[in-house]
Amino acid sequence: MTDATLDITISSLGHLGDGIAEGPDGPLFVTGGLPGDHLRVSRQGNRATILEILTPSAHRRAANSDQNHHCGGCSLQHMDEATYLAFKQDQVVRALADRGIEVPVDPILPTRPGSRRRAVLTALRAGHKVLLGYHEKGSHRLVDLVECPVLDPAILAAVPGLKKLAEPLIPRKGELRLTVLATAAGLDVAIDDPVTGYEKKLIALSRLAADLDLARLAIKGEVVIEIRPPALSFGRIAVVPPPGGFTQASAAAEEDLARLTLEALGPSKKAADLFAGIGTFTFRMAPLMSVHAVEADAAALAALDKASRVPSGLKKLTFERRDLFRRPLMAAELNAFDAVAFDPPRAGAQAQAEQLALSRVKRIAAISCNPATLARDLRLLLDGGYKLTRVTPVDQFLYSPHVEVVAALER
Structure with missing residues (x-):
């Protein structure tokens, strides 16, 4: 299909934040478009690039970085704050609805500029x-x-x-x-x-x-x-991550995620932290309850182990190297715990959720950076008899379409 120049009006937003307009051959996806925008665009297939904003949307604001149209990161910086926060919350609402989950979703917890570490x-x-x-x-x-x-x-x-x-x-x-x-x-x-x-x-x-x-x-x-150990503080514990290892992108968002996780786990005595990484949640849980941390990455687990050896008044802390995608904790193993937190990669934790659904664990905190796979895993838990008590989005990835979520469940 050859390129063409069109004048269009954006009617809605797609799940990546692209504006959607009706083109001559069906929906047209326009990066940087907002509902109400009247635009002149250059079309390439079902995508289009803005050439000129003929009439701006009432929801448009000036970006505070000239690079945001190019670097591929801040793709939502053109939205006014109310539109931006509503879009992020709606990402979670729509993902849950796609799995037949109709529950209230909290307003998204915002993060500030300059906080991505x-x-x-x-x-x-x-x-x-x-x-x-x-x-x-x-x-x-x-x-x-x-x-x-x-x-x-x-x-x-x-x-x-x-x-x-x-x-x-x-x-x-x-x-x-x-x-x-x-x-x-x-x-x-x-x-x-x-x-x-x-x-x-x-x-x-x-x-x-x-x-x-x-x-x-x-x-x-x-x-x-x-020259100096590059330690991160998780509650009262300092952990030195392995070089290039995974960490939460924002310290402030991490604090929100940890607080929501602890609230979801409640007054539990014995918990498992699955996909524990370097102990982001483990070390915040351990002053309140005994914790068994499970992680597949050897370097991350070594960092967790080293940090745990410093006397700090934690309750009993054990850990295990285990690939939870291939070998999830089975229901019989999970029954030893009254609470479980899990924070998997974007692919989610389907195999582990299936076993949790069969278990007697009382409280679950499900943390995810992908609302779609989270919704899939929550559907398994709900079908297994759990009740979803709270869903809270956290805006860890400022100005991007990505959103973090903490879901609390009880049996």
């Missing part, structure tokens, strides 16, 4: 320059990071230094990936896919990392230099 950045050479940033949406083009409304200011301020650090490590015909985590001790930088022979540059890289006052630098999972 973890970023996965890409570096490459462009002539004599080094570019460091994000890929443009739907493209291999890299958008150089100059400003960002969501990132922790410490990460933004470090961009020139990170470019210097990346330059000798960028493959000749490729890209370099940097995972940057802002901690109270400074930035924790983990680099993947470095140029062959990078080992000869480790002394120089260590000096540069020290000059940049990084907390830690790791390459391909191996620590090159640790």
